Amino acid sequence: MSMELNWGLPVIAYLFLAGVGAGALTVSASILLRGGGGHFGGSHFDMARYGALIAPLPVMIGSGLLILELGSFHAGHWFKFLNLYTVINLSPMSIGTWLLTAFIGLSLVYAYTFLATDGAPGDRWDALRRSCAWLGVPMGISVAVYTGVLLGAMPSRPFWNSPVLALIFLFSALSTGVAAIMLTRTLFRKFQIRRLEAVSASSSTRRTSDLDVEGQYHQSGYILAASDTLLIGLELTAIFLFLIFAYLTVGDVRYAVSVILFGGSLAGTFWFWVIFLGLVLPALVELYYVTQRLLLHQSFAVPLGIEIVVPTIVLAGGFMLRYVVVVAGQITGPVGI
Amino acid sequence: MDQSKAPPQESRRAFLKGLSASATLAAAVAVRPAAAATRTVQYGMLIDTRRCIGCHACSVACKAEFDVPLGNTRSWVEYVEKGEYPNVSRNFLPRLCNHCSEPNCVDVCPTGATFKRAEDGIVVVDPERCIGCKYCVQACPYDARFINPVTGAADKCDFCLHRVSRGIAPACVETCIGRARIFGDLNDPNSEIAKKIATNPVSVLRPGMGTEPNVYYIAADHSDEQERRRGSYVRVTTHRKEKERR
Ligand code: SF4
Ligand code: SF4
Numbered sequence: 001m002s003m004e005l006n007w008g009l010p011v012i013a014y015l016f017l018a019g020v021g022a023g024a025l026t027v028s029a030s031i032l033l034r035g036g037g038g039h040f041g042g043s044h045f046d047m048a049r050y051g052a053l054i055a056p057l058p059v060m061i062g063s064g065l066l067i068l069e070l071g072s073f074h075a076g077h078w079f080k081f082l083n084l085y086t087v088i089n090l091s092p093m094s095i096g097t098w099l100l101t102a103f104i105g106l107s108l109v110y111a112y113t114f115l116a117t118d119g120a121p122g123d124r125w126d127a128l129r130r131s132c133a134w135l136g137v138p139m140g141i142s143v144a145v146y147t148g149v150l151l152g153a154m155p156s157r158p159f160w161n162s163p164v165l166a167l168i169f170l171f172s173a174l175s176t177g178v179a180a181i182m183l184t185r186t187l188f189r190k191f192q193i194r195r196l197e198a199v200s201a202s203s204s205t206r207r208t209s210d211l212d213v214e215g216q217y218h219q220s221g222y223i224l225a226a227s228d229t230l231l232i233g234l235e236l237t238a239i240f241l242f243l244i245f246a247y248l249t250v251g252d253v254r255y256a257v258s259v260i261l262f263g264g265s266l267a268g269t270f271w272f273w274v275i276f277l278g279l280v281l282p283a284l285v286e287l288y289y290v291t292q293r294l295l296l297h298q299s300f301a302v303p304l305g306i307e308i309v310v311p312t313i314v315l316a317g318g319f320m321l322r323y324v325v326v327v328a329g330q331i332t333g334p335v336g337i
Numbered sequence: 338m339d340q341s342k343a344p345p346q347e348s349r350r351a352f353l354k355g356l357s358a359s360a361t362l363a364a365a366v367a368v369r370p371a372a373a374a375t376r377t378v379q380y381g382m383l384i385d386t387r388r389c390i391g392c393h394a395c396s397v398a399c400k401a402e403f404d405v406p407l408g409n410t411r412s413w414v415e416y417v418e419k420g421e422y423p424n425v426s427r428n429f430l431p432r433l434c435n436h437c438s439e440p441n442c443v444d445v446c447p448t449g450a451t452f453k454r455a456e457d458g459i460v461v462v463d464p465e466r467c468i469g470c471k472y473c474v475q476a477c478p479y480d481a482r483f484i485n486p487v488t489g490a491a492d493k494c495d496f497c498l499h500r501v502s503r504g505i506a507p508a509c510v511e512t513c514i515g516r517a518r519i520f521g522d523l524n525d526p527n528s529e530i531a532k533k534i535a536t537n538p539v540s541v542l543r544p545g546m547g548t549e550p551n552v553y554y555i556a557a558d559h560s561d562e563q564e565r566r567r568g569s570y571v572r573v574t575t576h577r578k579e580k581e582r583r
Contacts (some may be wrong), residue, residue, distance in 0.1 A: 071467075072469040073469070074486070075469070076489070082469050083450075083467075093447035153477040330475070335563050337542050
């Protein structure tokens with residue numbers, strides 16, 4: 001198959017980055033609403049903070065990349081993409097344009113409420129922060145789901161034309177969002193611990209946890225790892241459903257899915273990069289540490305190397321998932337003429 | 338933009354009214370304004386592949402008509418070769434946009450640049466609006482679309498709108514030495530194309546896509562290279578940059 005790809009690296013990167021941003025916002029807002037708003041002490045707030053500060057960036061970069069892929073941009077009409085804002089119709093891309101714009105706006109405001117380094121639950125931005133979080137959960141989920149709908153809307157692309165694809169993208173978005181938060185907090189580990197110390201020193205009322213600062217840090221790591229394992233499990237389930245329903249059918253979809261099944265041209269990439277490296281391996285590693293705490297009640301302490309490698313391969317797997325899906329959809333088509 | 342065909346009764350009335358109209362293409366085009374008052378027009382094409390000799394005159398005429406950039410094709414002729422010696426055949430399948438009645442390309446366009454004209458059912462692209470997002474290129478099940486590298490906009494066959502609106506046949510129809518192509522109003526039961534479609538076994542491409550194409554074929558060879566998996570030899574030569582159908 002020697003097809004020219006109409007949608008190449010920019011679109012692949014966009015689908016990945018929009019997922020990371022949408023996931024980070026959803027996870028951050030959920031943590032904030034669930035407990036980071038004040039009851040669980042500083043470390044939850046810090047997780048919400050990292051998610052909030054991460055969220056707008058990848059989505060803005062991804063949307064920018066999309067513009068680079070436009071034919072009008074290549075032909076020198078740099079700003080023609082603004083035509084998108086003159087129309088609202090039922091095209092998933094039109095809905096997506098407005099959704100992304102709203103997302104970027106909301107996530108920037110949300111991030112702004114976390115910007116002050118001494119930000120804490122109950123500060124003067126609290127009300128705005130919480131309202132943004134309430135909007136942020138549905139908004140993040142919508143952006144993540146929409147990336148799947150965008151591809152799924154076309155009968156001419158049997159590989160993409162599956163409602164399960166949007167679910168796979170949603171779970172992948174959430175899990176890569178968690179991974180992005182994990183990676184950031186690990187890289188800024190020292191900074192975070194210093195902040196936690198400052199918070200616990202400045203006010204003892206805000207702390208309800210008995211854990212010391214190091215313990216708090218690992219406690220939030222535990223929550224991230226546990227939720228990531230769960231999300232990866234859900235993602236694997238969705239991928240299984242995608243594969244099995246495509247495999248058990250006949251015609252277009254069966255033919256299309258064969259490119260990622262045994263003997264298909266993308267099979268190696270899919271099974272190694274997406275399934276093994278991006279999902280199974282990190283899930284097993286996280287499970288190993290999570291069960292130690294869950295079942296054996298040992299303290300959750302993950303070596304620094306693991307804390308960097310695991311989210312990195314989750315992110316790499318998320319990117320390769322978009323790569324395989326975008327390419328597979330374009331090198332296959334309906335059977336017969 | 339209701340493209341549904343006129344109900345039978347109305348068609349009969351239109352038929353009676355249109356009795357004075359000759360069945361030639363030019364006349365069929367010329368009666369359009371009068372006929373449009375009572376029913377919608379849906380231009381379409383009927384390609385009799387038995388009359389096609391695979392000479393590519395249509396592709397060349399189209400290239401010249403629109404100055405289509407090198408490497409892109411609005412209209413092309415595929416060769417379908419199959420069988421084992423001595424039981425072999427080579428058939429020709431001229432291809433173009435089907436000006437579908439349910440065009441998926443229109444459904445997905447985020448700017449409204451691609452739309453189906455209410456007055457004649459031709460699916461067109463407004464290059465001023467189009468941002469070249471390629472969504473329609475992905476959505477068309479017939480690979481009829483491409484991004485024009487000069488304008489940066491989506492491009493494809495427009496049934497020679499500039500000619501048709503002046504009552505002249507599309508360039509590919511006029512140039513076809515085998516007279517394999519018939520162009521006209523599918524909704525006019527008196528038109529040559531409607532009569533031929535009514536009295537011949539015809540087919541459209543990929544009917545399962547649900548796009549309801551308005552380009553019909555007589556004796557089209559629907560063989561595809563994917564049939565090789567069943568063990569029969571089929572080779573399709575697309576004669577365009579996209580070496581394989583997708
Ligand atoms: S053939 Fe393709 S481009 Fe033409 S109207 Fe149908 S879907 Fe649109
Ligand atoms: S490439 Fe142009 S015509 Fe096609 S969907 Fe995008 S904006 Fe619409």
